[in-house]
Amino acid sequence: MSTHPRIAVLPGDGIGPEVMACALEVLHAVGDFTVDEHLIGAAAIDKTGTPLPDASLDGCRAADATLLGAVGTGAVPADPDSPRPEQGVLELRRALGVYANLRPVRAIPGLEDAGPLKADRVRGVDLVVVRELTGGLYFGRRGRTAHDAFDTCAYTRDEIERIARIAFTLAEAKGPAARVTSVDKANVLATSQLWRDVVQGLADREYPHVPLDHLLVDTAAMRLATEPSAFDIILTENMFGDILSDETAVIPGSIGLLASASLPAPIDAGEGVRGALFEPIHGSAPDIAGRGGLASPLGMILSVALMLRYGLGRTGEADAVEHAVDHALREGLRTADLGGTATSHDAKRAVLAAL
Numbered sequence: 248m249s250t251h252p253r254i255a256v257l258p259g260d261g262i263g264p265e266v267m268a269c270a271l272e273v274l275h276a277v278g279d280f281t282v283d284e285h286l287i288g289a290a291a292i293d294k295t296g297t298p299l300p301d302a303s304l305d306g307c308r309a310a311d312a313t314l315l316g317a318v319g320t321g322a323v324p325a326d327p328d329s330p331r332p333e334q335g336v337l338e339l340r341r342a343l344g345v346y347a348n349l350r351p352v353r354a355i356p357g358l359e360d361a362g363p364l365k366a367d368r369v370r371g372v373d374l375v376v377v378r379e380l381t382g383g384l385y386f387g388r389r390g391r392t393a394h395d396a397f398d399t400c401a402y403t404r405d406e407i408e409r410i411a412r413i414a415f416t417l418a419e420a421k422g423p424a425a426r427v428t429s430v431d432k433a434n435v436l437a438t439s440q441l442w443r444d445v446v447q448g449l450a451d452r453e454y455p456h457v458p459l460d461h462l463l464v465d466t467a468a469m470r471l472a473t474e475p476s477a478f479d480i481i482l483t484e485n486m487f488g489d490i491l492s493d494e495t496a497v498i499p500g501s502i503g504l505l506a507s508a509s510l511p512a513p514i515d516a517g518e519g520v521r522g523a524l525f526e527p528i529h530g531s532a533p534d535i536a537g538r539g540g541l542a543s544p545l546g547m548i549l550s551v552a553l554m555l556r557y558g559l560g561r562t563g564e565a566d567a568v569e570h571a572v573d574h575a576l577r578e579g580l581r582t583a584d585l586g587g588t589a590t591s592h593d594a595k596r597a598v599l600a601a602l
């Protein structure tokens with residue numbers, strides 16, 4: 248029987264399969280892995296009528312780690328009761344229990360001028376958005392009639408405390424001055440008031456040495472654009488983290504560069520955390536899918552690096568992939584999203600050459 252790590256691969260829709268194909272080549276270049284491909288999203292609805300077939304979920308549960316491309320067609324269904332591709336991702340996150348979504352963002356040397364922010368604002372930025380991933384609005388009770396609709400946001404103390412613990416641990420690992428900025432809307436929302444109490448209580452009891460501040464989400468959105476270097480660890484709930492992390496794309500210059508790790512348990516620096524999920528932060532980008540390689544595969548490739556580090560405990564290989572991406576960019580690799588002409592295929596080749 249193979250002793251290679253078993254990876255469940257869910258390419259999904261739109262640019263998902265395009266970026267996944269590139270990332271798998273990089274994965275196979277750094278080691279031996281057994282890869283099983285499964286359906287999710289619109290691709291799964293087309294073939295099976297459901298966005299996350301049992302066979303896909305079983306495959307992810309049996310795997311050491313799961314890689315996901317992206318799902319969605321970009322369309323909002325006319326019939327709210329019809330299956331939606333995005334339900335596949337939400338259901339997968341819930342079923343795997345991956346409550347801790349880490350979205351690292353840094354200024355990449357050589358790319359300081361690639362985004363809309365001034366280079367001196369971007370230089371040196373190195374932050375992680377720690378997003379609660381299995382609670383809040385995306386999982387609350389909802390309903391809709393022809394005349395009204397509602398969504399509910401609920402959090403328990405335990406849900407808040409376990410994600411806050413991840414944020415404080417990451418800050419400790421980053422260094423003595425690294426701060427946690429907890430983002431909420433405590434001036435309005437009951438869930439945010441509980442969030443603030445629980446985060447502050449945990450800090451007082453167990454992490455008094457970690458600098459902590461609380462920021463309202465609207466101010467946080469503004470500060471991310473005006474002073475991104477003020478942040479080390481941004482700790483926040485599900486929807487705020489979804490929105491703020493897309494905003495952080497202005498730091499490296501494209502959402503196509505951003506990766507994520509979703510963990511079902513605290514970080515294990517030795518073995519890695521089994522049963523975790525790794526995906527770029529972008530969606531299926533229907534506007535550029537199937538257009539001759541306009542998609543950057545770098546966020547997906549960097550998600551492979553996060554899988555190697557956090558999912559499989561293979562720090563050396565993770566570093567190698569990240570260095571190869573940095574090297575390729577430093578040497579001038581520019582895909583369309585960064586204003587260049589390199590295709591997805593060119594980007595993958597540049598990374599492979601730098602490995």
Ligand SMILES: NC(=O)C1=CN([C@@H]2O[C@H](COP(=O)(O)OP(=O)(O)OC[C@H]3O[C@@H](n4cnc5c(N)ncnc54)[C@H](O)[C@@H]3O)[C@@H](O)[C@H]2O)C=CC1
Pocket residue numbers: 262266316317318319320321322333336502503504526528529530531532533534535541542543544546584
């Ligand atoms: N985890 C997932 O599977 C996610 C799925 N979605 C779904 O994706 C679909 C499209 O959503 P959008 O709002 O358009 O968000 P999106 O992230 O797919 O695209 C936003 C913009 O970024 C660009 N972009 C995204 N990834 C890129 C890449 N790798 N290289 C170059 N450019 C890239 C797109 O071309 C587009 O202009 C929707 O159905 C949405 O629900 C959105 C976010 C996450």
Ligand SMILES: CC(C)CC(=O)C(=O)O
Pocket residue numbers: 333336337385489528
């Ligand atoms: C299906 C969406 C909730 C996914 C998304 O936008 C995200 O997780 O960033």
Ligand SMILES: [Mg+2]
Pocket residue numbers: 489490493528
């Ligand atoms: Mg999102």
